[in-house]
Amino acid sequence: MGNLVEVQDLVLRFYTYEGVVKALEGINLQIKEEETLGVVGETGCGKTMTGLSILGITPPPGKIESGKVLFKSKYGKTLNLLAQNERILRHIRGSDISMIFQEPGAALNPVYTVENQIAEAILHHRRKELLEKVLAQIEKDGTEKKIYKKMLENPKSLIIKVFTKIPIIGRQSRLKKEVRKEVVNILREMEIGDPERVANMYPHELSGGMQQRVVIAMALACNPTLLIADEPTTSLDVTVQAQILDLIRRLKKTFKSSVLYITHDMGVIAEVCDRVAVMYAGHICEIAEVKELFRNPAHPYTKALLESIPKPGEEFKSISGMVPNLINPPLGCRFHPRCPFAKPICAEEMPKLKEVKQEQFVACHLY
Amino acid sequence: MTSIKSKLAEFKASSQPTIKELKFIITRIKKSPLSIVGLAILTFYIAIALLAPVIAPPVPPPMGKEDPFIVWKDLNIPAINRTVPHPPDATHPFGTTEESYDLYYGCIWGTITAFKVGLMVIVLSLIIGLVTGAIAGYYGGIVDEVLMRFTDMVIAVPGLVLCMALVVALPPQFVINLGFTQLTVGLSKLDRVLLALVLVGWPSYTRVIRGEILKVRVEDYVEAARAAGCSDLRVMTKHILPNTIYPILIMASLDTGAIVLTAAALSFLGLGAPSGYADWGQLISLSRNYIYANLSNPAANWWVWLIPGIFIFTFVLGWNLLGDAFRDILDPTLRRR
Numbered sequence: 001m002g003n004l005v006e007v008q009d010l011v012l013r014f015y016t017y018e019g020v021v022k023a024l025e026g027i028n029l030q031i032k033e034e035e036t037l038g039v040v041g042e043t044g045c046g047k048t049m050t051g052l053s054i055l056g057i058t059p060p061p062g063k064i065e066s067g068k069v070l071f072k073s074k075y076g077k078t079l080n081l082l083a084q085n086e087r088i089l090r091h092i093r094g095s096d097i098s099m100i101f102q103e104p105g106a107a108l109n110p111v112y113t114v115e116n117q118i119a120e121a122i123l124h125h126r127r128k129e130l131l132e133k134v135l136a137q138i139e140k141d142g143t144e145k146k147i148y149k150k151m152l153e154n155p156k157s158l159i160i161k162v163f164t165k166i167p168i169i170g171r172q173s174r175l176k177k178e179v180r181k182e183v184v185n186i187l188r189e190m191e192i193g194d195p196e197r198v199a200n201m202y203p204h205e206l207s208g209g210m211q212q213r214v215v216i217a218m219a220l221a222c223n224p225t226l227l228i229a230d231e232p233t234t235s236l237d238v239t240v241q242a243q244i245l246d247l248i249r250r251l252k253k254t255f256k257s258s259v260l261y262i263t264h265d266m267g268v269i270a271e272v273c274d275r276v277a278v279m280y281a282g283h284i285c286e287i288a289e290v291k292e293l294f295r296n297p298a299h300p301y302t303k304a305l306l307e308s309i310p311k312p313g314e315e316f317k318s319i320s321g322m323v324p325n326l327i328n329p330p331l332g333c334r335f336h337p338r339c340p341f342a343k344p345i346c347a348e349e350m351p352k353l354k355e356v357k358q359e360q361f362v363a364c365h366l367y
Numbered sequence: 368m369t370s371i372k373s374k375l376a377e378f379k380a381s382s383q384p385t386i387k388e389l390k391f392i393i394t395r396i397k398k399s400p401l402s403i404v405g406l407a408i409l410t411f412y413i414a415i416a417l418l419a420p421v422i423a424p425p426v427p428p429p430m431g432k433e434d435p436f437i438v439w440k441d442l443n444i445p446a447i448n449r450t451v452p453h454p455p456d457a458t459h460p461f462g463t464t465e466e467s468y469d470l471y472y473g474c475i476w477g478t479i480t481a482f483k484v485g486l487m488v489i490v491l492s493l494i495i496g497l498v499t500g501a502i503a504g505y506y507g508g509i510v511d512e513v514l515m516r517f518t519d520m521v522i523a524v525p526g527l528v529l530c531m532a533l534v535v536a537l538p539p540q541f542v543i544n545l546g547f548t549q550l551t552v553g554l555s556k557l558d559r560v561l562l563a564l565v566l567v568g569w570p571s572y573t574r575v576i577r578g579e580i581l582k583v584r585v586e587d588y589v590e591a592a593r594a595a596g597c598s599d600l601r602v603m604t605k606h607i608l609p610n611t612i613y614p615i616l617i618m619a620s621l622d623t624g625a626i627v628l629t630a631a632a633l634s635f636l637g638l639g640a641p642s643g644y645a646d647w648g649q650l651i652s653l654s655r656n657y658i659y660a661n662l663s664n665p666a667a668n669w670w671v672w673l674i675p676g677i678f679i680f681t682f683v684l685g686w687n688l689l690g691d692a693f694r695d696i697l698d699p700t701l702r703r704r
Contacts, residue, residue, distance in 0.1 A: 095596065099591070106587035
């Protein structure tokens with residue numbers, strides 16, 4: 001199976017008043033087709049920034065210094081996303097790659113109903129497809145057909161734009177009805193009871209789990225090939241978390257998409273991922289298949305992470321030391337001040353990712 | 368027949384969210400009596416403004432002028448008595464001012480002037496404030512810095528004083544050179560007042576909008592919109608502005624009253640509308656020598672200040688109460704609770 005995304009030597013820096021924050025330093029990743037890649041690490045190690053860099057929406061003052069993000073688009077072309085202009089990126093965002101955010105309550109715009117929020121992505125990326133559907137519905141030739149033909153041929157027509165904005169008339173358009181059908185369908189797909197009613201509700205009227213389902217529905221509305229899930233279940237309680245994980249796994253199969261799953265929860269990783277990348281302070285220290293990683297963790301940081309999972313009946317363990325300041329990170333391996341196996345060379349030279357076993361890459365001087 | 372019925376049902380069903388929203392807004396307004404009072408006052412004033420030519424028909428020259436906004440003078444009063452204001456009677460329901468201007472006519476047509484001044488100033492400052500505030504808040508950096516320091520400069524000067532200076536300083540004519548042709552824009556005295564009020568008013572909107580945008584633009588849903596492929600303009604207009612506009616609309620509604628007050632103050636100082644123009648501030652100003660009547664009865668000439676004063680007071684009050692109603696109508700987080 002081929003690579004859907006290939007991130008090569010990605011460097012992201014933030015130029016702040018206090019200094020240059022080296023958020024990502026040479027990230028190398030591959031996401032295969034129809035696979036779930038987990039990204040795990042402590043807060044502030046660059047997990048979310050990796051996801052945002054792939055979409056090209058790193059927040060200011062962040063700047064991508066170098067590197068490539070090769071992405072195989074829906075039409076089979078491979079593009080370097082970092083070299084594309086904004087227009088092409090806008091077509092890819094939402095339609096080829098979409099993102100689920102951590103706080104479902106914050107990721108929904110409070111002033112729009114659920115229907116409007118999901119419809120936005122659909123109308124933006126699938127307008128043509130839906131208009132063709134509408135045209136096929138209208139049998140007789142007449143003004144109605146002419147109007148929709150014009151909408152299809154000239155999507156920027158001002159008169160039509162203004163006309164569809166009039167509240168009650170706008171809702172009567174066949175396109176809006178078709179979009180509504182799509183929205184209700186996708187909500188039903190998310191296992192939301194009574195989708196017709198939920199579509200008319202505002203985000204604050206929904207529970208956290210429901211909100212997250214709506215956010216996932218927004219992300220999946222245009223059948224993306226890559227779904228970036230940024231801690232989608234962190235703010236939910238455990239039973240809802242299990243439902244959402246189930247949902248993501250099932251949807252991944254039906255939509256045949258790849259998932260980049262960002263989390264700090266090892267349990268979730270074990271549950272949903274095929275492969276895992278462990279990140280520390282802007283570096284990837286280990287990439288391995290999920291079973292291999294849990295059975296034989298190679299990097300000392302991965303070992304420490306696995307040991308710090310709380311287990312009943314045992315004393316709680318944590319990694320000694322602090323997450324380094326990314327303005328002045330330690331020289332050499334960034335983990336060496338906290339590493340129990342550190343050697344002199346660790347403080348001098350940055351280790352490179354090496355394949356130690358089949359499909360297991362580690363960046364450590366011990367190997 | 369059945370098809371019409373089913374179509375009607377379908378129409379009802381699909382427009383249901385809009386109707387539901389409307390119903391909700393009405394119930395919310397019903398629950399707060401103050402906003403009903405505000406709406407009632409403003410409806411009353413709108414009715415007066417619309418019906419002005421009927422309830423106070425313009426008087427033909429020589430008593431009146433061609434321009435209906437110039438208050439007519441009662442020339443039937445003997446010239447020797449004209450300098451003194453006359454109390455209300457049959458021909459002058461609200462009495463007259465000094466120089467025998469008819470107060471009733473002035474108050475009725477002054478309503479139109481008040482609406483014109485209030486709404487035009489607010490709409491213009493709102494537009495300027497929205498555009499500049501949005502640019503400053505969304506893009507930040509040097510643009511933000513320059514705009515904000517400029518607003519600081521304007522805000523630092525007392526508003527009324529700056530207004531007065533601007534009204535005096537603005538030329539009666541602007542010549543805009545477009546290269547191929549010259550455009551001459553004439554400014555009447557009232558236009559200059561409007562312009563001065565706009566120039567003084569917009570910075571406060573810019574600041575509030577910028578602040579709101581700074582708050583909203585880091586929200587997750589803005590990032591989510593960008594991740595869904597929205598352009599900058601779309602993110603701005605569809606996702607950021609609807610979340611920032613409510614405090615500004617409330618502020619605008621409150622300010623409409625304040626602007627009318629400032630305009631009245633300018634008129635009273637003789638800087639506003641031209642002499643004899645139907646404007647509440649001007650009406651009080653016309654008989655300013657008679658506001659204080661005499662030692663034994665200081666309020667003997669009560670009608671010259673009380674009647675236009677009531678008009679100004681209730682008009683401003685109406686807008687302030689409407690500000691509350693606006694909040695109830697517009698804020699989506701207060702909806703359907």
